[in-house]
Every structure is written in structure tokens, then in C-alpha cells.
Amino acid sequence: MHEANRNPELALLPATAAGSDSAAGLARRLGLPLLASGSSPLDCDTHDALLIVDGRALRLQRTGRGAPGPVAVDFGSAAMRHRRHAGARELLGRAVGQGGKKMLRVLDATAGLGTDAFVLADQGSEVVLCEREPVIAELLRSGLQVAAGSGDPWLINVSQRMSLCPGDARALAPGHLQGVDVIYLDPMFPPRRKSAAVRKEMALFHSLLAHAIDPQDADALLLWALRQDVARVVVKRPAKAPCLAAREPSHTISGKAVRYDVYVHRKLP
Ligand SMILES: C[S@@+](CC[C@H](N)C(=O)[O-])C[C@H]1O[C@@H](n2cnc3c(N)ncnc32)[C@H](O)[C@@H]1O
Structure with a gap:
């Protein structure tokens, strides 16, 4: 099997001995082996990647020498602050x-x-975040906790408008859908062969999900989302990709690399 299509072997590593108890709880919840604190990701040859628990913060790190930097959900990062002023956020908001x-x-x-969810919450929406991959849902949970405890009024305020619902969106309890105006979808699409857009760190995120990339x-x-009682459904697509489920949207908002297909059911409140 191609490396990218294999689910990476993961283990959990407490960054310090003091964090071993909470790491053990998380390892049980995720069904992952627990390594002794102090192990080095650089020298680890038993696992492809480690989920490192460092207080409230969680990061996913590929093992071995020369591995790219970790993947984490850091809503306060320079990249997230930069996105506040980027043109793409306007397209998403529109x-x-x-x-x-x-x-x-x-x-x-x-x-x-959680990047798009954070942009929407920063623009004033209340966002319910659904994520079915348990490790990614835990990264999100930790990102929200770190933001809430950051002491930065802007971050705290935005994160208070975000709530996490781990699991498949289609299994959401009806209560979570009550009052929802818009369902937003950004499904995985297979990376383009020549794309330089996928940063090295993101390759790990992609390999975690490779088994789940299924256009159907x-x-x-989308068909599930269109059956829900919401004002609109918005789908992010690569600029030239066909519409999901061959359903033509009511209208499209196009950027250079991506477009948003908008399915309108009724006027927004
Ligand atoms: C391309 S990523 C979304 C990236 C996101 N928009 C961002 O800004 O970071 C797609 C994610 O959707 C999740 N996913 C796909 N289908 C799902 C479903 N039915 N319910 C919940 N999560 C789902 C995948 O596990 C994956 O993490």
C-alpha cells in the first residue's frame, strides 16, 4: 500500500512525568499505546507519529530524524492572526x-x-464543530481549551462562540441542529499530484485521513445536509472540481484556488 494511504501507527507521549495520568486517560479513550515520558520523538522507531500531551496542549509529531514540525490547533498563531486580514475569509463569510x-x-x-470554523467565529457566527476522526477532535478540544485559558480577550471571546461535537455530523442529536442557519462542508479531496500547497506538516494530517477520502x-x-431544515448549505470545493453529488448550487462564490457552492433553501434570518 502507498505510504500516504496507510493509517499511521500512533502512540501517546506525555511531555513530562507530571502529565502521565491525564495522558493515560486520553490513551485509554483513544485506544492508543502510552509511551513513558522522556521518550524522544526523534529516536522513536516503533511508531510513525506521536500525540504529545503537554499540559492542556496537544500536538501530533511525526517520528524520526528530519521529521517536519508538529501539527497542532493553535488559534492564537501568527498564521491564524494573518488569516483575519486575508481576502479568502471574506469569500467564506459571503x-x-x-x-x-x-x-x-x-x-x-x-x-x-478548525481553521474555517475559527474564521467564521471571529466574524461573529456561533459555530458548532463536528469532527469524526477522534485524534483530530482531540486536537480541536485542546486548541479550544488553550484559547480559553490564553488570557487574550480576543481569543477567549472567539473561542466562546465555538463548541465541539466529536463524531459524525450525520449522527448529531437533533438538539444540536436546532437553530442552525447554515451547514458548512469542506470535505477532504485527494491532493493534486503537482500541488505544492500541502505543507510538510499537513502531510501527516492528510495521512491520518487518507483512508477516509471517499468521494461518495x-x-x-451533502445529500444529508440538503435534507436538514437550515437556510443554506455551503460547500468548499477546489476551483475546478465538479459539484458534489452532481447537484448544481443556487450560486457560487469563486476564489483563485477554491470556490464555495451555496445551496439556498430560504432567506437567512
Ligand atoms: C478538509 S478537512 C476540513 C478542514 C477545515 N475546514 C479546516 O479549516 O481546518 C475535512 C475534515 O472533515 C472530517 N469529516 C469528513 N466527513 C465527516 C463527517 N461526516 N462528520 C464529521 N467529520 C467529518 C474529516 O475527518 C476531516 O478532518
Whole structure:
């Protein structure tokens, strides 16, 4: 099997001995082996990647010498602050329909590392984040906890508008869908062969999910979303990709590399 299509072997590593108890609890929840604190990711040859527990913070680190940097959900990072002023966030906000009088409630049914959800929450929406891959859901949980405890009023304020629902969006309890105005979908798509866009660290995120890339699964997710009682469904797609489930959107908002397909059911409140 190609390396990218293999689910990486993971283990959990407490960064310090003091964190061993909480790491043991998380290892049990995720069904991952627990390494002794003090082990070095550089020298580890028993696992492909380690989930490192460092107080509230969690990061995913590929093992071995020369491995790229870790993957973590860090809403306060320079990259996230930069996105506050990037043009792409305007496209996303327009696609979702932000800018009216009412604070929108958005279900991000494919939350991933929470970047889009954070942008939407920063723009004033309340966002429910659904993520079905348990390790990624834990990265999100830790990112939200770190933001809440950061002491930065902006980060605390934005993170208070975000709530995490681990699991498959289609299995959400009806209560979580109540009051949702928009369902947002950004399903995985197979990386383009020549793409330089996928940073090295993100290759680990992608390999965690490689087994789950199934175009029919994304089609089914759109069809599920279209059956829900919401004002609109928004789907992020590569600029030239076909529409999900061959369903033509009501309209499209296009950027250079991506476009947003917008399926309107009714006017936003
Ligand atoms: C491309 S990533 C989303 C990236 C995200 N928009 C961001 O800004 O970080 C897609 C994510 O959706 C998740 N996913 C796919 N189908 C799902 C479903 N039915 N329910 C919940 N999560 C799902 C995958 O596990 C993956 O983490």
C-alpha cells in the first residue's frame, strides 16, 4: 500500500512525568499505546507519529530524524492572526451569508483543524464543530481549551462562540441542529499530484485521513445536509472540481484556488 494511504501507527507521549495520568486517560479513550515520558520523538522507531500531551496542549509529531514540525490547533498563531486580514475569509463569510443583523449559527460538519470554523467565529457566527476522526477532535478540544485559558480577550471571546461535537455530523442529536442557519462542508479531496500547497506538516494530517477520502462519502454528506431544515448549505470545493453529488448550487462564490457552492433553501434570518 502507498505510504500516504496507510493509517499511521500512533502512540501517546506525555511531555513530562507530571502529565502521565491525564495522558493515560486520553490513551485509554483513544485506544492508543502510552509511551513513558522522556521518550524522544526523534529516536522513536516503533511508531510513525506521536500525540504529545503537554499540559492542556496537544500536538501530533511525526517520528524520526528530519521529521517536519508538529501539527497542532493553535488559534492564537501568527498564521491564524494573518488569516483575519486575508481576502479568502471574506469569500467564506459571503458564502455563509454573514453581515446581516442576526448572529448566525453555523454547523461546521467537517471541522478538521478548525481553521474555517475559527474564521467564521471571529466574524461573529456561533459555530458548532463536528469532527469524526477522534485524534483530530482531540486536537480541536485542546486548541479550544488553550484559547480559553490564553488570557487574550480576543481569543477567549472567539473561542466562546465555538463548541465541539466529536463524531459524525450525520449522527448529531437533533438538539444540536436546532437553530442552525447554515451547514458548512469542506470535505477532504485527494491532493493534486503537482500541488505544492500541502505543507510538510499537513502531510501527516492528510495521512491520518487518507483512508477516509471517499468521494461518495462527501456526496452522501451533502445529500444529508440538503435534507436538514437550515437556510443554506455551503460547500468548499477546489476551483475546478465538479459539484458534489452532481447537484448544481443556487450560486457560487469563486476564489483563485477554491470556490464555495451555496445551496439556498430560504432567506437567512
Ligand atoms: C478538509 S478537512 C476540513 C478542514 C477545515 N475546514 C479546516 O479549516 O481546518 C475535512 C475534515 O472533515 C472530517 N469529516 C469528513 N466527513 C465527516 C463527517 N461526516 N462528520 C464529521 N467529520 C467529518 C474529516 O475527518 C476531516 O478532518
